[in-house]
Amino acid sequence: MCRLSVVIPAFNEEPMISRTVGVLREILGSAGISWEIVFVDDGSTDQTWEQIGREASLDSRVTGLCFSRNFGKEAAIIAGLAKACGEAVAVMDCDLQHPPELLPEMFRLWEEGYEIVEGVKEDRGEESLFHKRGAGLFYRLMSRAVGVDMKNSSDFKLLDQKAVQSILSMPERNMFFRAASSWVGYRTVKVPFEVQARETGQSKWSVRSLFGYAFTNIVSFTTVPLQFVTIGGTVCLVLSLILTVYSLIQYFSGHAVEGYTTILIVLLFIGSSVMMSLGVIGYYIARIFEEVKSRPRYIVSRVLGGNRRESSEKAADHQTQFSGKEEILEKYDSKNI
Numbered sequence: 001m002c003r004l005s006v007v008i009p010a011f012n013e014e015p016m017i018s019r020t021v022g023v024l025r026e027i028l029g030s031a032g033i034s035w036e037i038v039f040v041d042d043g044s045t046d047q048t049w050e051q052i053g054r055e056a057s058l059d060s061r062v063t064g065l066c067f068s069r070n071f072g073k074e075a076a077i078i079a080g081l082a083k084a085c086g087e088a089v090a091v092m093d094c095d096l097q098h099p100p101e102l103l104p105e106m107f108r109l110w111e112e113g114y115e116i117v118e119g120v121k122e123d124r125g126e127e128s129l130f131h132k133r134g135a136g137l138f139y140r141l142m143s144r145a146v147g148v149d150m151k152n153s154s155d156f157k158l159l160d161q162k163a164v165q166s167i168l169s170m171p172e173r174n175m176f177f178r179a180a181s182s183w184v185g186y187r188t189v190k191v192p193f194e195v196q197a198r199e200t201g202q203s204k205w206s207v208r209s210l211f212g213y214a215f216t217n218i219v220s221f222t223t224v225p226l227q228f229v230t231i232g233g234t235v236c237l238v239l240s241l242i243l244t245v246y247s248l249i250q251y252f253s254g255h256a257v258e259g260y261t262t263i264l265i266v267l268l269f270i271g272s273s274v275m276m277s278l279g280v281i282g283y284y285i286a287r288i289f290e291e292v293k294s295r296p297r298y299i300v301s302r303v304l305g306g307n308r309r310e311s312s313e314k315a316a317d318h319q320t321q322f323s324g325k326e327e328i329l330e331k332y333d334s335k336n337i
């Protein structure tokens with residue numbers, strides 16, 4: 001059993017795989033830490049999986065999982081955590097934007113007794129003003145929801161195997177790793193780091209996908225938007241009371257209230273707030289529907305390495321569980337249902 005597993009989600013990271021393995025081998029080797037790398041290929045369309053296979057054939061400490069399609073970074077992290085067998089497990093990006101030189105220091109902190117070592121962004125790197133503001137608002141909302149300061153938090157973390165098991169025991173399908181790892185508690189320490197520039201390839205996030213990501217994660221972790229609906233309803237009630245008093249005064253003092261315009265404005269205002277509230281509630285119902293269906297978070301199509309007993313057992317569990325589902329899906333497909 002190795003001491004440190006490094007989980008790396010990879011989506012179309014073909015040029016980065018061997019580079020990342022090389023850098024980690026050197027850094028962890030010279031720090032004298034026994035390690036393994038768990039790559040999770042999140043349904044890449046390039047040669048990422050072949051690259052992972054090549055590295056695994058050269059060094060048995062490199063292992064990997066391949067998803068049957070793109071399930072997203074969160075699912076990839078969870079799959080990696082489930083396969084990792086180290087006493088401590090680190091999660092980092094494949095593009096080396098999370099500085100691997102920090103890993104030995106994070107590992108030492110873990111040895112000192114910290115169970116969660118969080119990488120905190122000191123500098124958000126080359127990001128647009130829009131991106132910075134958006135991230136600021138997102139983390140303020142999330143911080144309120146989880147009751148933990150989430151500003152500048154990242155997925156760059158080192159966790160004790162105990163914390164990993166706690167996160168894996170959370171049953172929800174829509175997991176937000178950063179929030180979940182704060183939520184589980186444990187002795188935590190923060191390590192500041194500077195976001196490095198991406199070496200090659202492109203960021204996988206478009207503005208649209210970032211919005212989708214933000215919405216899904218806010219809804220999966222907090223009910224604050226539902227409170228907005230209540231607040232909106234209260235504001236409407238107060239406004240309608242004021243309007244009622246005003247109309248009655250006008251009526252009894254012998255003036256007719258200007259009818260058409262007022263009614264139109266009130267109707268439009270109430271109509272649109274009701275629709276918006278329904279939208280927010282609908283979003284939550286959709287999430288509940290997704291959770292209730294309880295589909296697997298991801299489907300593993302191929303597994304590499306894992307010759308260590310524990311990890312192969314875990315991988316086998318996933319394989320049987322998921323290949324069974326794949327077969328069922330195939331059956332349905334063939335009947336065109």
Ligand code: UDP
Pocket residue numbers: 008009010011012013042070071072073076092093094095097202203204205
């Ligand atoms: N990633 C993934 N699945 C996705 C998108 C991204 O596994 O659907 C991985 C990607 O390969 C990288 C990490 O998540 O290792 C961070 O992605 P990226 O660098 O594109 O995001 P950014 O650094 O811009 O936040």
Ligand code: MG
Pocket residue numbers: 093095097198203
């Ligand atoms: Mg990146």
